[in-house]
Amino acid sequence: MADLLPEHPDFLWHNPEPKSSYDAVIVGGGGHGLATAYYLAKNHGMTNIAILEKGWLAGGNMARNTTIIRSNYLWDESAAIYEQALKLWEILPEELEYDFLFSQRGVMNLAHTLGDVRESVRRVGANKLNGVDAEWLDPKQVKELCPILNINDNIRYPVMGATYQPRAGIAKHDHVAWAFARKCDELGVDIIQNCEVTGFVKDGNRVVGVKTNRGTINTGKVGLCAAGHSSVLAEMAGFRLPIQSHPLQALVSELHEPVHPTVVMSNHVHVYVSQAHKGELVMGAGVDSYNGYGQRGSFHVIEHQMAAAVELFPIFARAHVLRTWGGIVDTTLDASPIVGNTPVENMFVNCGWGTGGFKGTPAAGLTFAHNIATGAPHRLNKPFALERFETGALIDEHGAAAVAH
Amino acid sequence: MLLISCPNCGSRDETEFHYGGQAHVAYPENPHELTDREWAEFLFYRDNTKGSFAERWLHSTGCRQWFNMLRDTVTYDIQAVYPMGTPRPDAAGQRTADTGTASTAADSTTTGSAAPDISGTSTSATSISSTPAPEGATK
Numbered sequence A: 001m002a003d004l005l006p007e008h009p010d011f012l013w014h015n016p017e018p019k020s021s022y023d024a025v026i027v028g029g030g031g032h033g034l035a036t037a038y039y040l041a042k043n044h045g046m047t048n049i050a051i052l053e054k055g056w057l058a059g060g061n062m063a064r065n066t067t068i069i070r071s072n073y074l075w076d077e078s079a080a081i082y083e084q085a086l087k088l089w090e091i092l093p094e095e096l097e098y099d100f101l102f103s104q105r106g107v108m109n110l111a112h113t114l115g116d117v118r119e120s121v122r123r124v125g126a127n128k129l130n131g132v133d134a135e136w137l138d139p140k141q142v143k144e145l146c147p148i149l150n151i152n153d154n155i156r157y158p159v160m161g162a163t164y165q166p167r168a169g170i171a172k173h174d175h176v177a178w179a180f181a182r183k184c185d186e187l188g189v190d191i192i193q194n195c196e197v198t199g200f201v202k203d204g205n206r207v208v209g210v211k212t213n214r215g216t217i218n219t220g221k222v223g224l225c226a227a228g229h230s231s232v233l234a235e236m237a238g239f240r241l242p243i244q245s246h247p248l249q250a251l252v253s254e255l256h257e258p259v260h261p262t263v264v265m266s267n268h269v270h271v272y273v274s275q276a277h278k279g280e281l282v283m284g285a286g287v288d289s290y291n292g293y294g295q296r297g298s299f300h301v302i303e304h305q306m307a308a309a310v311e312l313f314p315i316f317a318r319a320h321v322l323r324t325w326g327g328i329v330d331t332t333l334d335a336s337p338i339v340g341n342t343p344v345e346n347m348f349v350n351c352g353w354g355t356g357g358f359k360g361t362p363a364a365g366l367t368f369a370h371n372i373a374t375g376a377p378h379r380l381n382k383p384f385a386l387e388r389f390e391t392g393a394l395i396d397e398h399g400a401a402a403v404a405h
Numbered sequence B: 001m002l003l004i005s006c007p008n009c010g011s012r013d014e015t016e017f018h019y020g021g022q023a024h025v026a027y028p029e030n031p032h033e034l035t036d037r038e039w040a041e042f043l044f045y046r047d048n049t050k051g052s053f054a055e056r057w058l059h060s061t062g063c064r065q066w067f068n069m070l071r072d073t074v075t076y077d078i079q080a081v082y083p084m085g086t087p088r089p090d091a092a093g094q095r096t097a098d099t100g101t102a103s104t105a106a107d108s109t110t111t112g113s114a115a116p117d118i119s120g121t122s123t124s125a126t127s128i129s130s131t132p133a134p135e136g137a138t139k
């Protein structure tokens, strides 16, 4: 039997009218906006704050991601912030008093070429040095952990091994958002849905208010958590971001008995697959190549990942695609996020998490809240400042960190 | 899937093409005079327009030629296909507010003056540009 989901909860937050003024306003009510508001209230005592969401709460990428959580990134800066996130995931169900089914079923990143093998073994070493749990598995061990995987060498890209992070896994994204939202509401944060930010009020170079479709709201500080729309908001505020917004698609099958015990990701044949608690097979892959704000992509991208899935998991050949959808992901050239100050005084930005920011949600919130409250970055988000594109201190996780998320 | 009209080959599936990102980004005229900020703009900053966007495509499995295209990044409607080296056409009758980049962005291959718009961050990039990019050109 597949696991039962938690009951659909009762109303967990109020829907207040916006006040005329707040100490801080968070733009975007996805996971990152919610986590930021939560830590602002909890860690920094800032409770006269609001989250402004143009649609419904957590209806953007937060509603659309494939929920993979892991911290096995190559570089020190990334390992530090993603591992902090993973440690928070481990305590959040208790802290938020909400079981959002964080399931540490492990994540496997397959290697299919000699280059993959070398990169993977190197990453396992780097992870261990950074205190991130990581193992290298040979094909037999891969098969033991995930019996439905095809490890024969008669396929085009045979499985040559995999990295494995046992503490990694998946969680119920909607419930994560609702868990944060309930606590935010309890702490006094105003969650305002259907409230689109359409401009900013500035005094010289300092932001002092936000214009919305529900009137102008004065505020001491602004934190941008708008994911795919970050560039649009930055432009309203008068600065640029090195971000390109792309469609990213995913899909699910109908419900099946549990057959897939872990999470499998393959960068090379390019698909990642897990089985949700209810029983759907959940799959995703890479972005559509073109820029897009349409929350939909091209079908050949879906076909491609299905082909990869069926080669790796022959048992899936008779499963059906039930639904496909797309989100708008905010990609950077070094595949690392941007968290920090902006050229506008009292305005802060958290974006660029691209295809993999669900896993980072708690650490994004923790560090971004610190940055907003104190005006200076937290130790963990300091390397992720906008300035790195000028100094050249990029955190290049492309191809270095099993970067399909 | 997009159906793209290659200027040389006609309508073909998107899978035959390769995306090249924002069009009309000129290589700096005097690279050694650039500040770090200006290099950052050239290397890493591209418009991320919501609306009518001028972009480059390569017909990689066909004629293997590059060309430019005007496409709405919300509806994905293709509004114009035009040769590299010619100015961006107007997206006639479309989202007039979004056509800001069109008229003033100089073409890369002819004048090399399409400086990235850095309004709000620094003004020095105009030194590499004879025609400063319009303020707030992106949407």
Ligand SMILES: Cc1cc2nc3c(=O)[nH]c(=O)nc-3n(C[C@H](O)[C@H](O)[C@H](O)COP(=O)(O)OP(=O)(O)OC[C@H]3O[C@@H](n4cnc5c(N)ncnc54)[C@H](O)[C@@H]3O)c2cc1C
Residues within 6 Å of the ligand: A027, A028, A029, A030, A031, A032, A033, A052, A053, A054, A055, A056, A057, A058, A059, A060, A061, A062, A063, A064, A065, A066, A067, A068, A069, A195, A196, A197, A198, A225, A226, A227, A228, A229, A233, A248, A249, A250, A284, A325, A326, A327, A328, A329, A353, A354, A355, A356, A357, A358, A359, A360, A405
């Ligand atoms: C198909 C898909 C699969 C993914 N899989 C994974 C995965 O397996 N693991 C992983 O770690 N990550 C994954 N991601 C990435 C992850 O979903 C994002 O990085 C993350 O959700 C971004 O943060 P967020 O939740 O705050 O974004 P969002 O939920 O997108 O929140 C941004 C919010 O800002 C709002 N907004 C925008 N403009 C305005 C405005 N002007 N005024 C007010 N509000 C505004 C939007 O409506 C939106 O609700 C995936 C993404 C997609 C699309």
Ligand SMILES: [Zn+2]
Residues within 6 Å of the ligand: B006, B007, B008, B009, B010, B059, B062, B063, B064, B065
């Ligand atoms: Zn052609």
